[in-house]
Amino acid sequence: MASGNMKDIKRRIKSVQSTMQITKAMELVASSKMRRAKERALAARPYFNTIYQTITRLAAATRDNSSVYTRPREVKNSLFVVIAGDRGLAGGYNANLFKLAAAQMDGKNAQVITIGKKAQEHYAKRAWPVTQDYPGIAETMKISDTHEIVSQMLELFRGGAVDEVYLCYTRFISPLQQEPTCIQVLPARFDAQETEPASGPQVLTEYDPSPEAVFDAVIPEYLYGVLYGAVVESYCSEQSARRMAMEAASDNAGEMIENLNLSYNRARQAAITQEITEIVAGSGEVGA
Amino acid sequence: MATFHLKVMTVDRCFCDEEVDRIVIRTTQGDVGILPGHVPYVAALGIGGLTIIQDGKPRTAAVSGGFVDVTREQTVVLARTCEWADEIDVNRAREAAERARAVLKQHESEHEQNVAQVRFKKAINRIRIAENK
Numbered sequence: 001m002a003s004g005n006m007k008d009i010k011r012r013i014k015s016v017q018s019t020m021q022i023t024k025a026m027e028l029v030a031s032s033k034m035r036r037a038k039e040r041a042l043a044a045r046p047y048f049n050t051i052y053q054t055i056t057r058l059a060a061a062t063r064d065n066s067s068v069y070t071r072p073r074e075v076k077n078s079l080f081v082v083i084a085g086d087r088g089l090a091g092g093y094n095a096n097l098f099k100l101a102a103a104q105m106d107g108k109n110a111q112v113i114t115i116g117k118k119a120q121e122h123y124a125k126r127a128w129p130v131t132q133d134y135p136g137i138a139e140t141m142k143i144s145d146t147h148e149i150v151s152q153m154l155e156l157f158r159g160g161a162v163d164e165v166y167l168c169y170t171r172f173i174s175p176l177q178q179e180p181t182c183i184q185v186l187p188a189r190f191d192a193q194e195t196e197p198a199s200g201p202q203v204l205t206e207y208d209p210s211p212e213a214v215f216d217a218v219i220p221e222y223l224y225g226v227l228y229g230a231v232v233e234s235y236c237s238e239q240s241a242r243r244m245a246m247e248a249a250s251d252n253a254g255e256m257i258e259n260l261n262l263s264y265n266r267a268r269q270a271a272i273t274q275e276i277t278e279i280v281a282g283s284g285e286v287g288a
Numbered sequence: 289m290a291t292f293h294l295k296v297m298t299v300d301r302c303f304c305d306e307e308v309d310r311i312v313i314r315t316t317q318g319d320v321g322i323l324p325g326h327v328p329y330v331a332a333l334g335i336g337g338l339t340i341i342q343d344g345k346p347r348t349a350a351v352s353g354g355f356v357d358v359t360r361e362q363t364v365v366l367a368r369t370c371e372w373a374d375e376i377d378v379n380r381a382r383e384a385a386e387r388a389r390a391v392l393k394q395h396e397s398e399h400e401q402n403v404a405q406v407r408f409k410k411a412i413n414r415i416r417i418a419e420n421k
Binding site (some may be wrong): 040042044046047048050051054057060143144204205206208209213216217218221224225228229 | 295
């Protein structure tokens with residue numbers, strides 16, 4: 001009986017060990033992918049900051065005759081662009097984002113554009129109509145990939161099919177911290193206060209051909225930048241979340257192996273003791 | 289000689305962050321030259337070349353989309369795509385031009401035609417810049 005118990009424990013140790021090997025490998029893969037993704041996310045930031053500054057200045061200059069992209073409208077339909085991962089096993093990464101998105105969509109007449117395989121699978125089973133799916137683009141994201149998505153977004157918005165557009169993604173704060181975020185991208189709002197020059201005369205900027213035309217040309221650029229940045233950050237967050245989840249899994253597996261080893265040794269010792277007892281009892285009988 | 293600070297950026301790369309003498313850039317309205325002390329100016333960019341003259345030596349790049357923003361302090365070019373002339377893969381650009389031309393001949397839907405036309409223009413622009421460097 002004791003040897004059967006030992007065999008069971010041995011088998012369990014083996015299975016936990018092989019699982020640990022997998023989680024360990026996934027952790028390493030995720031951390032090297034995260035490093036690359038982080039570089040990409042950080043490289044996108046200066047571009048984004050500059051475009052944001054310019055557009056805020058532009059928005060202030062064209063404030064009187066507001067453009068179709070900034071004018072607030074009565075909201076009937078909303079569009080949500082939900083950026084999630086392509087794979088699972090990343091802790092609460094996907095679930096947290098979907099929870100936030102669902103909270104934001106609550107009470108709205110929402111439709112969805114999904115980015116990432118997990119988002120596609122999630123919304124295929126939900127009541128919200130899906131406009132379009134873009135699975136598997138995050139890892140090799142290029143700025144040209146955003147053109148199709150943004151032009152679709154703008155078409156719906158300009159055509160009046162949707163009156164506001166939200167972007168749900170996961171902000172990368174640090175390798176240990178990511179935060180699901182939802183921002184409104186259309187109609188665009190820019191804080192005019194920041195752009196007010198602190199002192200001195202207002203600089204007169206020349207717009208070629210006109211402020212409105214430039215503004216309308218810059219807005220899509222801005223959206224490309226925003227979308228690209230959001231996808232890149234989400235991807236980076238996904239990898240960090242996976243790395244953390246896999247690290248925890250490896251730790252747990254190590255702990256489990258330790259416990260199992262302990263019980264294995266106990267069982268082994270119990271078997272030996274029992275054998276000795278049996279031998280001693282037997283020899284005593286023979287001697288008597 | 290007077291210079292001004294120029295930044296050329298795309299989403300994934302910073303191409304230039306230096307003092308330059310002057311630049312010539314293709315906006316939607318045509319080529320525009322920018323010299324030191326230019327009046328504050330913003331324009332959207334078309335598909336064309338960007339020539340940067342630094343220390344009297346020109347350097348060219350193929351640029352498509354984006355915009356240029358000139359302020360007192362600096363000039364910023366935010367481009368959708370940007371490549372230095374010597375980085376352009378001419379063969380790839382030629383192939384892209386061929387492909388786009390084939391699509392244009394097929395009389396596809398209006399959307400496809402537009403997409404192909406833009407691709408064609410970009411490819412031609414790259415070839416032109418690469419060969420004139």
